[in-house]
Amino acid sequence: MTDQDQATVEKTLESSPTLESEINSARINALELKLETLSLITESLWNIVQESNIECSADLKDKMANVIDHRAKRDSIKVTCKVCNSEQKASAPYCNHCGNKLDYSGEISPFDY
Ligand SMILES: [Zn+2]
Known part of the structure; x- marks a missing residue:
């Protein structure tokens, strides 16, 4: 070439x-x-x-550490995608496997989106 x-x-x-x-x-x-x-x-x-x-x-770094702990707890909540049956984080708006919209009725922080 x-x-x-x-x-x-x-x-x-x-x-x-x-x-x-x-x-x-x-x-x-x-x-x-x-x-x-x-x-x-x-x-x-x-x-x-x-x-x-x-x-x-209040120490902002301490507050950030608390938020990190809370996020880890929220991230540990799982839902099963109704389309592909894969396990997904409840805080995720869409299945990262098939793209289906996930609907979780529990409490989700607005910061998860
Ligand atoms: Zn899926």
């Missing part, structure tokens, strides 16, 4: 991305949106705490 052929192949790949790369781009966009939403929630909650004259001297 000549250098010119190689350049043509590379240009073709650039101008017609594969379905996989389109899916990955969509996933990255969804993750960026989720990250931005979580960042907004965190900053808003922090502002509420500060404006409410609530005692803010």
